[in-house]
Amino acid sequence: MKISVIGGGVMGEIITRSILNQQIAKPSEMMVVDINASKRRILKKKYLVATSKSALKAVFNSEVVIICLKPQGSNQVLTALKGKIKSDALVISIMAGIRLASLEKWLGHRNIVRSMPNISSRIGEGMTVWFANKNVQTLHLLLAQMIFQSFGKELRAIDENLIDSATAVSGSGPAYIFYIAEKLIKASIDLGFDAKESLKLIRQTFQGAMDLWDETALSPKTLREMVTSEKGTTDAAIKTFERLKAGEVLTKGVQAAFKRAKELANE
Ligand SMILES: NC(=O)c1ccc[n+]([C@@H]2O[C@H](COP(=O)([O-])OP(=O)(O)OC[C@H]3O[C@@H](n4cnc5c(N)ncnc54)[C@H](OP(=O)(O)O)[C@@H]3O)[C@@H](O)[C@H]2O)c1
Structure with missing residues (x-):
């Protein structure tokens, strides 16, 4: 399964490692995008994944796109991807505070899961609360759940507002x-x-x-x-x-x- 991770920082690395450890994807199927060349070099060496500084290059044939950027300024990066993600791909965001409506607008994409993990994901003991918009089909819901379970426990929220609550409770x-x-x-x-x-x-x-x-x-x-x-x-x-x-x-x-x-x- 082709997975791209946009933002290879703290969380991007944890998610990449967990996906590989749980064999959800092979290293050859993953691409991590980061603007920082030394981070790209390290990630490539550690996990044997492809890396790129271009999110555009990563997303065009991805089946899953995981957004691990800082919320501030992410709209510029995401707006540049508008209409470029395959319409049947699943997008997962872990960014604090960024609502599904904004993600849908910036990306021009409708198949999105918004989530809030926490730092204990680093040792596979994370707590991720997630919410899917109504367009996300069962297979993608299961896939999202499997990805979240690769780094800890997960809870599907019934209301998007609970993601902000989770940010304040289990995120921080x-x-x-x-x-x-x-x-x-x-x-x-x-x-x-x-x-x-x-x-x-x-x-x-x-x-x-x-x-x-x-x-x-x-x-x-x-x-x-x-x-x-x-x-x-x-x-x-x-x-x-x-x-x-x-x-x-x-x-x-x-x-x-x-x-x-x-x-x-x-x-
Ligand atoms: N850390 C946590 O415990 C935690 C928990 C839950 C949710 N989150 C959420 O996870 C997200 C990422 O947090 P983090 O702690 O992993 O942050 P981070 O370590 O700063 O990771 C973000 C990465 O994205 C890179 N980046 C910046 N602009 C980019 C661009 N245009 N294209 C590609 N890569 C770019 C950054 O590079 P530079 O460093 O060179 O700018 C950095 O490597 C945030 O939205 C946060 O709300 C974090």
Whole structure:
């Protein structure tokens, strides 16, 4: 199956590697487009795929076109492809904030899936939320699903607005987790551990908590209550979080990301 990936940056590389690893396409069937010559050289050497600086050259005989450009300025690149993608090809966009209506207009193409993966795709543990316009046929829906599953879990959204929600929740989500880890490492250092020890403590606490959640399949609330005894130490911490409205702070952050995802559509 001929697949072209437009934008061979962080996500473009992850998607290329995952498609090859899962044998959805052979290296000889893939072309990665990037403006950066050194990136093209590296991708060619690592994955034995064809590379090009011309998106036009890549798309004309592709059965799947995956757009991994930064949203800003992508309209110029995509408008130049107007009418050049085969009408029965599937287009998949992973760009934050860019709506299907814009993609349809810029590309003059109707068979499009819009998606939002996240950085954990790098290790095959991504979370991708996707939405297909009504023109996408069953075989293409299955193909899109298979591509998303090649780098993690996927969820098909029933409403395009949920892609912006996913951007704010699971798209940016790994960064929120790392932010919380950073703050806990700082708290650990404040309580006397050195930086290396704190990193070890927090890393294993995250790992253990996640594995426990996975293995028990209990809700986070149940798990939290299991380790919180009335008037105990955890209870003191949780009550402080509640008093300082930590939950509200997190919600506000996620809402700010959602607002930003909406704004990106107009930039
Ligand atoms: N990173 C994430 O965690 C993540 C998660 C979900 C969704 N996304 C979405 O994925 C998209 C790509 O993100 P990314 O992190 O992979 O960005 P990135 O690393 O900057 O990749 C974009 C690539 O496209 C290249 N490029 C720029 N203009 C081009 C053109 N005209 N033709 C061909 N290639 C061009 C860039 O080259 P230069 O670097 O030389 O400009 C870069 O290599 C974004 O739209 C983002 O919203 C990212």
